[in-house]
Amino acid sequence: MTQYSADMDIVSEKVSGRFMADLKRGALALAVMSRLREEHYGYSLIRELEEQGYSLSQDTLYPLLRRWEEQEIVESEWKMEEARPRRYYRLSSKGLALYELIKAEWLKTDETVRRLIK
Amino acid sequence: MKLSVQAESWLFRYERALSRHLPLKGRKDIQEEIRSHMLDDLEDRFGTQEVDEDLMKEYLQKQGAPRCKAAAYKSDPFPLNEELFSFFKLMSSIVLIVVGVVLLITQAVSLGMNGVTASGVLKVFGTLFSALTSTLGSIVIVFMILGKFLPEEKWMEADNEESWTVDLLPEKEFPDTIPVGEMIADLVFTVIAIVLFLFFRNLLGIHNFSEQGYRFIPVFTDRFWSLVPLFMIRWILGIVFNSVMLKLRRWSLSLRLSDLALKAFSLAVTILILRIGYGGIVLTQELTSAGYGQGVKIFRIVFIVVMILGIVGGVAEIIKKIVALYREPVKEE
Numbered sequence: 001m002t003q004y005s006a007d008m009d010i011v012s013e014k015v016s017g018r019f020m021a022d023l024k025r026g027a028l029a030l031a032v033m034s035r036l037r038e039e040h041y042g043y044s045l046i047r048e049l050e051e052q053g054y055s056l057s058q059d060t061l062y063p064l065l066r067r068w069e070e071q072e073i074v075e076s077e078w079k080m081e082e083a084r085p086r087r088y089y090r091l092s093s094k095g096l097a098l099y100e101l102i103k104a105e106w107l108k109t110d111e112t113v114r115r116l117i118k
Numbered sequence: 119m120k121l122s123v124q125a126e127s128w129l130f131r132y133e134r135a136l137s138r139h140l141p142l143k144g145r146k147d148i149q150e151e152i153r154s155h156m157l158d159d160l161e162d163r164f165g166t167q168e169v170d171e172d173l174m175k176e177y178l179q180k181q182g183a184p185r186c187k188a189a190a191y192k193s194d195p196f197p198l199n200e201e202l203f204s205f206f207k208l209m210s211s212i213v214l215i216v217v218g219v220v221l222l223i224t225q226a227v228s229l230g231m232n233g234v235t236a237s238g239v240l241k242v243f244g245t246l247f248s249a250l251t252s253t254l255g256s257i258v259i260v261f262m263i264l265g266k267f268l269p270e271e272k273w274m275e276a277d278n279e280e281s282w283t284v285d286l287l288p289e290k291e292f293p294d295t296i297p298v299g300e301m302i303a304d305l306v307f308t309v310i311a312i313v314l315f316l317f318f319r320n321l322l323g324i325h326n327f328s329e330q331g332y333r334f335i336p337v338f339t340d341r342f343w344s345l346v347p348l349f350m351i352r353w354i355l356g357i358v359f360n361s362v363m364l365k366l367r368r369w370s371l372s373l374r375l376s377d378l379a380l381k382a383f384s385l386a387v388t389i390l391i392l393r394i395g396y397g398g399i400v401l402t403q404e405l406t407s408a409g410y411g412q413g414v415k416i417f418r419i420v421f422i423v424v425m426i427l428g429i430v431g432g433v434a435e436i437i438k439k440i441v442a443l444y445r446e447p448v449k450e451e
Contacts, residue, residue, distance in 0.1 A: 062148070
């Protein structure tokens with residue numbers, strides 16, 4: 001057994017899972033906002049994020065979008081498509097400004113962390 | 119993608135169960151969006167294949183307990199969960215408007231009858247302010263207590279993710295659910311009545327403002343006040359009953375019987391008041407000699423009409439409860 005795998009045995013799945021979830025949660029807003037520069041309905045947004053390697057559940061996405069709509073970060077509109085209504089979301093001008101701000105901060109943090117863990 | 123009739127029915131059951139747990143604000147919108155999402159998901163999974171009952175049940179099982187799905191939409195804008203907060207806003211608006219309007223009318227009538235004076239107008243505003251603040255205070259206390267003793271999970275049935283299965287989705291519209299809003303309204307009004315009869319008894323009468331100064335004319339007889347402990351017992355039992363119902367959020371045989379007993383108690387008190395009669399309840403002679411003869415005459419008719427309506431309504435309510443006892447499924451304890 002290598003030292004690495006021995007250490008991994010000490011870290012319980014629960015603990016590592018929590019760290020991973022926190023890490024992912026930190027990127028959630030930026031990931032979702034990045035796709036909402038174009039119009040998306042919930043399901044298509046989840047699929048597109050999944051294709052890009054970022055998976056999230058509908059139970060995370062929809063409440064988040066509702067909160068953002070209340071904060072005027074996104075705008076939404078119901079459209080009738082394929083005999084059923086779909087709710088389309090996109091970033092508002094306030095949301096776009098916020099996205100640029102968060103993106104810049106993320107890139108700065110990313111650069112720092114990369115330097116730290118090198 | 120096509121859904122079989124049974125599959126459609128299971129989807130409907132799931133949506134109905136989910137709807138019960140979603141916040142009141144935007145409930146329809148959220149429900150519509152979740153439905154749209156699930157149909158997109160089903161289409162992606164099953165393509166042109168028909169989704170039958172088994173496939174749908176398997177899919178819904180993977181979706182998880184409706185309560186857990188709905189929990190993601192809840193937030194706590196108050197020491198209460200959102201559902202309770204919505205009721206708080208609704209109840210406080212209704213109660214404050216009703217109390218404000220009733221007080222304003224009675225005080226205005228009183229002022230009009232006794233002549234408008236500066237001190238009289240000031241007294242009206244003072245009474246209005248004091249009554250509205252104590253009413254709001256009572257409502258806040260009731261809701262704080264409810265929020266403290268009935269934490270969010272207590273409002274929900276125990277269908278957590280681990281134990282939940284799709285077969286738990288009821289076929290019929292939850293027959294034994296309770297009218298939460300009605301019960302909270304009942305609780306709030308009962309507490310206000312108790313506060314009023316215990317601490318603001320001196321408000322229950324005619325406040326006369328005239329050139330000679332302020333005069334309070336009592337309206338109720340000692341016989342009426344001797345009935346107040348009876349009202350208190352009924353109100354306190356009502357509070358206990360409503361609190362238990364709000365905590366359990368479903369009917370049981372003993373709760374149905376308790377409800378029936380409370381309704382019978384109220385009916386008995388109403389009959390007792392009618393038997394005592396208007397003259398035994400209201401100080402008619404004193405009011406007439408104070409110049410309120412016309413009002414005494416009008417309220418004599420109103421009293422009889424209200425009492426008769428109360429008795430007829432009470433009997434109808436008891437019959438309805440007995441029918442419900444036989445018709446609706448209740449858990450034997």
